[in-house]
Amino acid sequence: MSDVPEASNREEVEENTPEPEEQSDDSSDDGEASGDTEMDFLRNLFSKTLGISGEKVLDELTLEGVASYIQSGKCKNIICMVGAGISTSAGIPDFRSPDTGLYANLQKYNLPYPEAIFQIDYFKKHPEPFFALARELYPGQFKPTVCHYFIKLLKDKGLLKRCYSQNIDTLERVAGLEGEDLIEAHGTFYxxxxxxxMCRKEYDLDWMKEKIFSDDIPKCDKCSNLVKPDIVFFGENLPKRFFTSMAMDFPRCDLLIIMGTSLQVQPFAALTFLPLSTSADPILGIISIGGGMDFDSAKAYRDVAHISTCDDGCLELAELLGWKAELEEMVKREHEKINSKAEEEQTNQSSGAAGKAESGKAESGKAESGKAESGKAESGKAESGKAGSGKAESGKGEVE
Known part of the structure; x- marks a missing residue:
């Protein structure tokens, strides 16, 4: 599938390329000059069509070169492509890492194969494993990472064109990105x-959270069918916005930053083959990746591979840009807000539970009091009965 965009672009080039004029058999300087001109024309045409300018944009193919380019003022539209690797430091497992990845730890759900938990046909027949997993990984139980806040910082600086995410954990939103900033390619729990x-009734995050943590399988209150978070399962189409936005965003992209993804899942991985801005189009990968990028060949001129954890790579780049203190302060401040909110919610839940307990005790007390009063009444009746019996006995004596 990775070859499809290249083939498509090649067809466009062939359609738009004029037929070369017939040349005589005589070889001359003019003929050589003409050939050079045609080659230059074709080279430029390929460059524009494929988004490859061939011009050196970075001073050097390093993180320092990327930082210098961002600071130059020429880099105005940055696109981030991110995957599960940017959330692992938050405690959320990625999918494919041996031993620690999500797929390696699903044995307890008795699946026919690991991927079945995200297959729509299997979900409709057996929703229990997915919702059991959702309780473990539910959004709101984790805090955004340094990497998430670095992307937010790009937005605050007016540099973020869009963030294309494979993740379903909503941590980009928690970090402060709005729906307009995001293309959630694989959907969201939001x-x-x-x-x-026939129904398609929509439910919000709070409704789904209540259902998941009550151990209930979420059912539609209108038609009683299953309700599924808007994440993309195998066998489902990606959101339409993914396709409409990529056609508009990538031709304007000055810098593509790829973090935390192995680029194994299509069509997300194919984004790296899209034409970028013809004037400035370096790619920074804060992981080891291949695909549509050239890091190692002698002709490499624009793509940078920086091998590190996503958080460390973002901190290093932020330091080179003079943003490190600002980024660290943002992470500290936002994490404190999240912790404070969590403590407040826990206090409210505890108060609510205590209130219910007190109410239960009060109800129980009323019931006991009622029983006691009833007991007294019964006792009173019994005493009255005894008195009546005494009178009867007395009456008998008189008659006798």
Whole structure:
């Protein structure tokens, strides 16, 4: 699939390339000059069509070169492509890492194969494993990472064109990105819908959270069908916005930053083959990646591979840009807000539980009091009965 965009672009080039004029058999300087001109024309045409300028944009193919380019003022539209690797430091497992990855730890769900937990047909028949997993990985139980806040900092600096994410954990939103800043290619827990095409009723995050943590399988209150978070399962189409936005965003992209993804899942991985801005188009990968990038050949002129954890790479780049203190302060401040909110919610829950307990005790006390009063009444009746019996006995004596 990685070859499809190249083939498509090649066809466009062939359609738009004029037929070369017939040349005589005589070789001359003019003929050589003409050939050079045609080659230059074709070279430029390929460059524009494929988004490869061939001009050296970076001073050096290092993180320092990327930082210098961002500071130059020429880099105005940055696109980030991110995957599960940017959330692992938050405690969320990625999918494919041996031993620690999500797929390596699903044995307890008795699946026919690991990927079944995210297959739509299997989900409709057996939703229990997915919702059991959702309780473990539910958004709101984790805090955004340094990497998430670095992307937010790009937005604050007016440099972020868009963030294309494979993640479903909503941590980009928690970090402060808005829906307009995000293309959640594989969907999100932020909203949910009834799976029935005839219904499709929408539910919000709080509704789904309540269902998941009550151990109930979420069912539509309108038609009783399953309700599924709006994450993209195998066998489902990606959101339409993914396709419409990429056609507009990538031709304007000055810098593509790829973090935390192995680029194994299509069509997300194919984004690296899209034409970028013809004037400035370096790619920074804060992981080891291949695909549409050239890091190692003698002709490499624009792509940078920086091998590190995503958080460390973002901190290093922030330091080179003079943003490190600002980034660290943002992380500290936002994490304190999240902790404070969590403590407040826990206090409210504890107060609510205590209130229910007190209410229960009060109800129990009323019941006991009622029983006691009833007991007294019964006792009173019994005493009265005894008195009546005494009178009767007395009456008998008189008659006798």
């Amino acid at each position: 909203t949910s819908h009834c799976v029935s095409f």
